[in-house]
């Protein structure tokens with residue numbers, strides 16, 4: 001452990017409230033040079049709030065932040081912050097600029113620098129090549145607005161890695177990255193911490209990845225530090241879960257599955273050379289880089305432009321004409337692009353939760369019965385909101401994800417399509433969500449679940465449809481044959 005004065009950053013007694021809500025109640029946190037530090041805690045514990053205070057985006061009400069240079073000399077907050085960069089859960093890219101412009105923009109922050117296009121493109125190419133040189137070659141001139149969420153994530157991470165920062169704060173960076181991209185990112189982080197003394201703060205709810213990359217961890221619970229700079233290998237998963245106050249995650253999982261309703265309608269999905277019939281209650285996992293899964297998902301939710309896939313189910317057309325038609329006919333959808341396509345930012349929590357019900361039922365306003373329904377749904381998902389009428393941006397990222405899930409819970413659907421449904425959700429709640437989805441399957445709903453987290457697919461799915469990196473179907477694996485190796489082989493993502 002470094003000497004007391006050798007920390008790059010030290011946060012002490014940090015306090016922050018929003019109105020009557022006390023969020024940080026004296027948090028302490030420090031990061032040494034050259035370490036990968038896991039910052040852990042359940043949804044709403046205060047991790048993002050602390051990160052925003054460190055970067056200066058949010059003011060704190062009390063406590064202190066101090067920065068030191070490599071010689072241990074104290075720096076001003078303004079000077080220290082110059083060495084800090086952050087990748088937030090929600091991407092912060094400018095859609096009307098190209099990929100290259102987005103990557104180099106922070107280097108022109110003074111407003112006085114002249115923009116040298118050739119140099120900028122070279123710098124951006126180098127930055128993006130750190131993660132994926134093919135993607136770098138193809139994408140530099142593309143507008144960021146035309147990128148998928150997954151591509152945007154790579155651009156944002158490349159920008160941070162190439163910024164020359166001494167400290168990178170990564171808030172759930174691997175959601176939307178495939179296993180191979182995550183492995184490449186980790187290789188780069190290991191190299192930069194070892195060779196350049198870069199410090200990394202890694203916020204994640206994916207235990208396996210936390211153990212792969214982090215040396216040390218701090219756990220925050222309800223606005224207070226409960227574990228301070230402890231080497232991660234000294235804590236078992238159960239210890240971490242217990243310290244986070246997530247006892248539900250360590251409860252035994254249901255070993256006897258509920259009997260599934262199998263006598264309803266089956267769904268057949270088809271493309272050239274592939275036909276697959278899903279009986280009611282099937283949970284079909286979808287694995288692989290987004291190119292393939294996205295075409296299938298778009299077809300199932302009425303958003304496809306290409307005519308690659310057709311579906312057949314009684315009362316359904318071969319291809320949905322719109323998302324509205326799909327929803328009316330019983331195909332629900334939870335997008336993986338929470339920020340742009342999921343959360344209704346200017347509407348209160350209650351409207352966010354009831355959105356799907358309103359489309360299906362054709363209602364517009366929240367009556368007393370709907371308010372009670374919304375309240376019950378939030379309770380089922382353990383969402384703590386001061387009021388149903390607050391805006392969703394008063395909730396933490398993982399809690400916003402729960403709002404999207406609440407939208408479809410209990411809505412009688414024939415099919416529910418889920419893209420990374422547990423993104424940013426804490427370990428305890430993940431288990432509860434698995435159970436809720438299993439219950440929906442038991443009532444006969446067919447579930448299609450795309451995830452970049454293989455462990456999750458192996459836990460929840462009856463079968464997995466794997467796509468290769470070109471977007472072609474590479475194979476179907478039954479639950480009993482599922483393994484990390486098999487998934488890596490079929491998706492072309494062996495690390």
Ligand SMILES: Nc1ncnc2c1ncn2[C@@H]1O[C@H](COP(=O)(O)OP(=O)(O)OP(=O)(O)O)[C@@H](O)[C@H]1O
Nearest residue numbers: 018023043044045046047048049394395396397398
């Ligand atoms: N602008 C705001 N107004 C009111 N409350 C807020 C605001 N921003 C955050 N909060 C509250 O602060 C608490 C901590 O949120 P924060 O985003 O820091 O949690 P987190 O630990 O990052 O959670 P997650 O793992 O879900 O991202 C939450 O209860 C949240 O509702």
